[in-house]
Amino acid sequence: MRFLLPILLAAGCSSGEDSTPGKGEYSDDAGTPTVESCGYTPAPDLDPAGDVVEVDLTASALAWDPGTGVPLDEGVAYDGSVPGPLIEANAGDTIVAHFHNDLDEPLTIHWHGIRLDSDMDGGMQMMYPVDPGASFDYTFTVPDAGFYWYHPHLDGAKLIERGLYGRMIVHAPDEVTADCDLPLALDDILLDEDTLQVAPPDTDMMQLMGRLGNVLLANGKENRRIGLTAGQTVLLRLVNPSNARFWDVYVEGQQMQVVGTDDGWLPEPYPVDDLEITPGERYMVTFTATGAPGDEVRLMNKRFQLHAADADMIETDPLGDGDNPVLTFVFGDGSVEGTPWVQPAVAPLPWSGPTETLGHHWVLDEDMMGGTVTVDGAAWPGVPLVEVAANVDTTFEVENKSEMHHPWHIHGNTFQVVAIDGVAPTVPQGWKDTFDIPPYKTVTLVSDLSNPGDWMYHCHILEHAEGGMMGEMVVE
Ligand SMILES: [Cu+2]
Known part of the structure; x- marks a missing residue:
């Protein structure tokens, strides 16, 4: 027997095309939106050894601003930022993460995608959760180049929603640096006015549907503006920490090439018009910045239908059925001869079909x-x-x-x-x-x-x- 279950979500502000630019650090005194440079800042490495990356990760409450100008009182973060510190390493390095739990519930960190020892994995079965006020040193090596993320594995539906996640880049030895290397966590949050809806009222329905948000965030903010120069080679490292939203992204007027997946570079790139990214998944894509000075092109997200076309479930996305902007690339003056993209060498993948x-x-x-x-x-x-x-x-x-x-x-x-x-x-x-x-x-x-x-x-x-x-x- 099947039932119709309309999904009812709290009405809130949406991140539509008519949204005002973000406030606070995103505009100057005259209200002109700030254009950020393209790139990233890794967490400080506390260990001078070349093959050890040592970081502090304290989980604590943080009222963070998703770009609306109104900090979220429900927010939590690793080391005071959403997303948390970006851990940058080379394949084969040892990671030492000094974790301290400053929240009032037990936590673990799951290192999503890393082939590490299972007693450092932060799953529930091989380690005791870290109690409130307690600390734990995660120590493990990162064998595979790729784009990873980390997050709690207890109460994740609420804590990740509230901002507790971070990114990790593991470089291959022969990786060529792109002109613009932009690691983006693509999240959605559900705002009712300016209040984060961490636990929507109809819990059973949310349990079945997953919680879709009404604001799209790139690295914890809506409406970011990022500078590009025509001709630059752009590498986007994309991770989806959303509770339930399947992203389907494209950049206006740009031809994307998929160059890597969760746990490494592809043997060969392939072109896409748009790219689906399921919750938890990562992709690496490149494009050559194509535009004229002053042009603005947006990273857009297409509606993804979570249910089969013949499903009995009525599915409503609080963002509506159209495409929604996530961030805007702003072309600066002039143009450059971009650094050619060189696909890092990987061994051929071993299987073309099922094994015995x-x-x-x-x-x-x-x-x-x-x-x-x-x-x-x-x-x-x-x-x-x-x-x-x-x-x-x-x-x-x-x-x-x-x-x-x-x-x-x-x-x-x-x-x-x-x-x-x-x-x-x-x-x-x-x-x-x-x-x-x-x-x-x-x-x-x-x-x-x-x-x-x-x-x-x-x-x-x-x-x-x-x-x-x-x-x-x-x-x-
Ligand atoms: Cu599921």
Whole structure:
């Protein structure tokens, strides 16, 4: 039996084209919006050794301004900024993160996508949460170049929403620096007037739908303006920390090339008109800045339909059905001969199809009447344990019996998607830790399971993870 469940969301301000430019640090005294330079500032490295990156990460309350000029009283942050400190390292480096919990609830940090030791992963099963007022030193190496992020793995649907997440860049040895290297966390928040809606009133419905916001943020602010010069090579590193929003982005008038996925560079780039990014997922894309002095081109987000076309669920996006601007690139004077993009060298990906060893076949489903989502017919912690052998090329199938997309995230080992409903993907594949399982489809993936340990896996719609769409995999 199926039911119609209209989604009702609090009305609030929306980040539409007619929004006024951000206030505060985003404009000068005359109200002219500030144009930021293109790039990033990494966290200070407290260790002088070349192969160790040492950072302080204190989680504490922070009333941060999403660009509306009104700080969010519900805000939290790592080390006083949203997103938190950007950790920059080279593949093979050791990360030492001095974590201190200044909030009033237990926390862990999950290092999303990193193949680290499972007792440093911040999942729930291999480490005790860090109590309020307590500290913990996370120490691990980062074996793979890529664009990562970190966030709590307890109460994530609220804490990530409130601002507790950060980015991490791990460089490959042969990486050429782009003229503009811009790591962007693309988040949405739900504002009612100027109040952050952390726990929407209809919890059951939100549990089933996931919480869509009405304001789009790039690195914690709406309406950023970033300077470009015509001819520059632009590298965007994109991560989606949203609770439930699947982003689908493009830059007006610019031809994007996808050059990397979650856990590294692609063997070869491919062009896209727009790019879907599921919650938790990352992509790296390049474009050559094409425009004239004074031109403004916007990073836009297209509406993504979370449910199948024939779904009974009525889905309403508080941002409406059109495309919405996220930030604006502003072309300065003149033009330059851009630094040519050089694709970092990667080993060919090993698999073109399933291997002989089937590790597990997951079944994802939903019970609309009960407002629950399930894995293998159960909800965490009742989901049966998955046990697989380490260092064996192993195939996994993820079957989605529900009418809704689910972004599937597996800790500790990286994967290659080899088929969707038995058909090989049409674009070059890279190493992944998070991938969309579309409604009614089965995605086939392969891993070498080179990283033994006790790992969580779950849907990265955060309301679904906390609603029980999560399990545990032992690789030994
Ligand atoms: Cu889900």
